[in-house]
Amino acid sequence: MLYAIRNEQGQITSLSAHPAENSTVANIADPEVINFLSSNNNETESPQEILNKTDSEVSRIIEDLIDLLIAKQTILFTDLPEAAQQKLLARKLARSAYDVDENDRPVMENSILGDDDSILF
Numbered sequence: 512m513l514y515a516i517r518n519e520q521g522q523i524t525s526l527s528a529h530p531a532e533n534s535t536v537a538n539i540a541d542p543e544v545i546n547f548l549s550s551n552n553n554e555t556e557s558p559q560e561i562l563n564k565t566d567s568e569v570s571r572i573i574e575d576l577i578d579l580l581i582a583k584q585t586i587l588f589t590d591l592p593e594a595a596q597q598k599l600l601a602r603k604l605a606r607s608a609y610d611v612d613e614n615d616r617p618v619m620e621n622s623i624l625g626d627d628d629s630i631l632f
Contacts, residue, residue, distance in 0.1 A: 513537045515544065523547040574602060 515537035516525040523543055527534065537544050539558055548561055577599065580586045588596060 513539055513544070515547075574599065 512528070513536070514527045514530050514534035515523045516527070516531060516534045518524045523537070523546075525531075526537065526544065526547065539545075545558065545561070548558075577586075577591075581588055588599075591599070
C-alpha cells in the first residue's frame with residue numbers, strides 16, 4: 512500500500528510504503544501521485560513512462576553495485592551466469608570508450624576484469 516503526506520495546501524510532499532503521522536492512503540495511478548513522481552512536474556507522466564525513463568539509470572546503479580560487491584570480494588565475477596558476465600563486460604567496454612588516457616587507450620577504473628585489463632587492449 513502507498514501512503515502520501517501532504518502539506519497545508521494539500522500537495523503531496525512525500526510518499527511512503529508505510530503509514531506515517533498525517534499520511535493518507537494513495538493510489539499509484541492518481542494523477543497527483545504520478546505528478547509527484549515525475550521528474551518534470553510540469554508534465555504528467557504515466558507510471559510506465561516513469562519506469563521507461565529510469566530503466567537506464569537503475570541499470571547503471573545495478574552495474575555499480577555489482578562492481579562494489581566484486582571489489583569487496585563479496586561475490587566473484589565468475590559466480591555470475593555466463594550471459595550476465597558477457598553483458599557486463601560489453602557494457603564495461605562500451606563505457607570505457609568514453610574515458611581514455613593520454614594515449615587514447617580506454618581507462619577502466621575499478622574494473623570487474625581485475626589486473627588483466629591491459630591484455631584486452
